[in-house]
Amino acid sequence: MISFLDLAQTYDELRPEIDAAIARVTASGWYILGPEIDRFERDYAAYIGSDVAIGCATGLDALILVLMAMDIGPGDEVIVPAHTFVATWLAVSRVGARPVPVDVNFDTLNMTAEGLEEKLSPATKAIIPVHLYGNPVDLAPILAFARKHDLRVIEDAAQAHGARWGGRRVGAQSDAACWSFYPAKNLGALGDGGGITTNDPAFAARIRRLGNYGSVRKYENLEIGLNSRLDPIQAAILSVKLGKLDTWNAHRSEIARIYLSGLRDSELILPSVRDEADPVWHLFVVRTDHRDAIQAGLADAGIQTQIHYPIAPFDQACYSDLNLSGQDFPVAAGAAKQVLSLPIGPHMPLDDAHRVVDAIRQLLRAV
Numbered sequence: 001m002i003s004f005l006d007l008a009q010t011y012d013e014l015r016p017e018i019d020a021a022i023a024r025v026t027a028s029g030w031y032i033l034g035p036e037i038d039r040f041e042r043d044y045a046a047y048i049g050s051d052v053a054i055g056c057a058t059g060l061d062a063l064i065l066v067l068m069a070m071d072i073g074p075g076d077e078v079i080v081p082a083h084t085f086v087a088t089w090l091a092v093s094r095v096g097a098r099p100v101p102v103d104v105n106f107d108t109l110n111m112t113a114e115g116l117e118e119k120l121s122p123a124t125k126a127i128i129p130v131h132l133y134g135n136p137v138d139l140a141p142i143l144a145f146a147r148k149h150d151l152r153v154i155e156d157a158a159q160a161h162g163a164r165w166g167g168r169r170v171g172a173q174s175d176a177a178c179w180s181f182y183p184a185k186n187l188g189a190l191g192d193g194g195g196i197t198t199n200d201p202a203f204a205a206r207i208r209r210l211g212n213y214g215s216v217r218k219y220e221n222l223e224i225g226l227n228s229r230l231d232p233i234q235a236a237i238l239s240v241k242l243g244k245l246d247t248w249n250a251h252r253s254e255i256a257r258i259y260l261s262g263l264r265d266s267e268l269i270l271p272s273v274r275d276e277a278d279p280v281w282h283l284f285v286v287r288t289d290h291r292d293a294i295q296a297g298l299a300d301a302g303i304q305t306q307i308h309y310p311i312a313p314f315d316q317a318c319y320s321d322l323n324l325s326g327q328d329f330p331v332a333a334g335a336a337k338q339v340l341s342l343p344i345g346p347h348m349p350l351d352d353a354h355r356v357v358d359a360i361r362q363l364l365r366a367v
Ligand SMILES: *Cc1c(COP(=O)(O)O)cnc(C)c1O
Pocket: 058, 059, 060, 061, 084, 085, 087, 088, 130, 156, 158, 159, 179, 180, 181, 182, 192, 193, 194
């Protein structure tokens, strides 16, 4: 059996350190905010290269808090990629604004500056590029477009902890970047977690306040906030795991290299990596018209795969009122039918990656 991702192995590798971190918080008597949060926020900002990091409860909340702190709400529009995890869109809807999708680039499945112009309206306030699957977006043209039209740029970096573009880590070039520490992400807690990085301290203070009931001083409420804080136990665990992130990402890259070279001359559409990009391979996603047959064949061979994502956001029941049609987003609509995520993870044996390659090549001969 080759599992899609075995999270217990990440715990096993760090068991003594993680157990000690949990015990430290348990014994401290300090269970909300406090020193563990301060430490992780400092370490994570240093890792990303941003001035500030702010913990919050989930990646979805990180996006919601940033939109709230930008005073984006009813009547406003936010441009989002047509192909992404639905949370990117949900955050926009949750603050009462309208997600305006733009189709993604065929090769990278990421947002580019192309196509933004025609999505622009007087109501447009922000753009949310997503570093999907851990493959970084080329931000410079999007930032230039945003500057020209006085828009904010929010990176959805929930799949891209440590990814670089032009040698610099993503998450420190835009107005704010949003992170998820959901267990299966490249940097994951043992439960939910989220965070925001930014270089604007006043903006960071506003986010912090919004995530803490809209309050700075206890029982004094300046605005209508949420309760969305990172748990100190999860922060202590994340501090331990952060020390392993680069090593784990490097292992994912080795798996990706095996897939890329082993499947190079097959009929699969492989992930496309731009020259300036250093992806962290949160997922390794291939595309094929024989997706369902390949997935079933791999399952028969004991190889787990997943689909990210089987239903495009514009086809979700929750977005039926937007009256969007896949015909307007041909790349995203095609991706939903073709994408298949192969097993990848920080502890996957390299031999298993070769076995996956062999199994796929055999199945492709039969379809
Ligand atoms: C995981 C993810 C989120 C949401 O993060 P949660 O912590 O699960 O709320 C948002 N955007 C993208 C692209 C994600 O992959």
